[in-house]
Amino acid sequence: MDFIDAIKNRQIKIAVIGLGYVGLPLSMALTKAGYYVQGIDCNAQRVESINNGHSNIIDVKDECLQESLKNDLFNASTEYSLISNVQAIIICVPTPLNKAKEPDLSYIIKAMKGVLPYLTKQILISLESTTYPGTTEELIEGYVEKEKGWKVGEDFYxxxxxxxxxxxxxxxxxxxxxxxxxxxxxxxxxxxxxxYESFLPKVVGVKTTRVAEMTKVLENTFRCVNIALVNEMTMMCERMGIDIWEVIKGASSKPFGFMPFYPGPGVGGHCIPLDPLYLSWEAKKYNYFNRFIETASDINSNMPYYVVHQIGKILCQQGKSIRKNKILLLGMSYKKDISDLRESPSLEVYELLKKQGASVEYYDPYIESFNYKDKVIKGIVFNEETIKQFDIVVLLSDHSNIDYNWLVEKATLIYDTRNVCKDIENHKIIKLGQNIEGMYLEN
Incomplete structure (x- = not known):
């Protein structure tokens, strides 16, 4: 039986390396299709939790994980030696940036070094980690050919x-x-x-791995530059005394030629802040300099500074300053209704306010605590008594499970960076991009 027939008959075993927000949901989709999946992750604590039926990912319910474990279709381990029993490997490890904003491919390199001794001929290796065009050729295909002496397309795939x-x-x-x-x-x-077609409804094949890699970075660069555009429009509209949120609402009525993007305190997560810089970094090897991408990244990365500057102006209108005044940040995750802190602009807003001497606290229904300079920062008790203690509440993540009408009623002042209070009429609310020069704010 050849490889393709073995796939169709579910007679192959699959290893998924990296059991985070990509790898674990992928593993569950594979087990639902009848495959046995061997999960590999370097985090022993995560592996133990997963094998005990506790998902660390919001998109994977404990019940789904427990069913796969019960049916002996899934197991997690830290041991790469289990690779010797599989016919396909899917790599889903992180690809962050280092401090110099350059690609950090160490996780892919570590994964390949881990699997290399246990590879068998006719194995399929698929990389899912977001990266620049050429990575698969260099770190997967080229590495195995060099170390094993195998030929891609014949000895391995x-x-x-x-x-x-x-x-x-x-x-x-x-x-x-x-x-x-x-x-x-x-x-x-x-x-x-x-x-992939054996467990997913639609798979689009492209000619090369480089095309597929470029497809991914194009998707997220598209989002990055459009968010940057609307962030820049927000700052311009502030000076002109125009409500950017009303502008977007009006423009969105056009049924063609326009797609709404929204401003905010910055961009977060693993994709939008990082992927365009991967592409820009790789392009420099070809003596091509992506000014458009660099400018967009600069605009988005400066939004936390803009937010803090506006907070200072708002407090100034009340005869106060950031220093020594009490500020509550509402929402620390990079987007609504999740607990993901990766690259969250809320963390930078927190740090900037702390550096300016503010007394900063936070509340996030999905995040009990986070680490800041080797200290564990815990969220406040979210009730009327504590809310009233703050000079201003800054809405950074628009979580759905918060009663914003109640919040507006109890809070002294609210700075809304997500337009979550758009349907609430109250003088306490100041929106991101709102012109506040000379504005009188009632105490």
Missing amino acids: VCYSPERVDPGNKKFSVENTPKVIGGSTQKCLQIGQTL
Whole structure:
């Protein structure tokens, strides 16, 4: 039986390396389709929790994980040696930036070094981690060919299929989001596409791994530059005394040629703040300098500074300053209704306010605590008594499970960076981008 027939008959075992927000949901989708999945993760505590039936990912319910464990279709481990029992490997490890804003591919390199001794011929390796065009060729295909002396497309097969996970999205998940895949050779693509089509409804094949890699960074660069555009429009509209939120609402009435993007305190998560810089970094090797991407990244990364500047202006209108006044940050996650703190602009707003001498506290229904300069910062008790103690409440994440009408009633002043209070008429509310020069704010 050849590889493709083995896939169709569910006669292959699959290893998923990295059991985070991409790898664990992917593993569950594979087990639902009848595959045995061997999960590999370097975090022993996470592995133990998963094997005990406790999901660390908002998009994977404990019940789903427990069912896969009960049916002996899934197991998590820290041991790469278990790779010797599988016929396909899917790599879903992080690809962050280092302090110099350059790609950090150490997780991919570590994963490949871990699997190398246990690879068997005719194995499929698919990379899902977001990265720059050429990574799959260099770190997967080239590495195995050099170390093993094998030939891609004959002795082993390589694909790139970028993850398209949107944590907390209730409409689109791994199982109903179209998947792009590219192969190192036509045979690689055929095998990889057959595997993904066996558990996903729509798979789009492209000619090469480089095309697939570029597809992913284009998707997130598109979002990055459009968010930057509306963030810049927000700052311009403030000077002109125009409500940017009303502008977007009006423009959104056009049924063609316009797609709404919204301003905020900055961009967060693993994709939008990082992926465009991966592309820009790689382009420099070709003597091409992406001024558009760099400018967009600069605008978005400066939004926390803009937010803090506006907080200072708002307090100034009340004869106060940031220093020594009490400020509550509402929402620390980078987007609504999740507990993900990766690259969250709320963390930078917190740090900037602390540096200016503010007494800063936070509340987030999804985050009990976070680490700041080797200290554990815990959220406040969210009730009327504590809310009234703050000079201003800053809405940074628009979580759905907060009663904003109640908050407006109890709070002294609210700075809304997400327009979550758009339907509430109250003088206490100041919106992101609102012109507050000379504004009189009632105490």
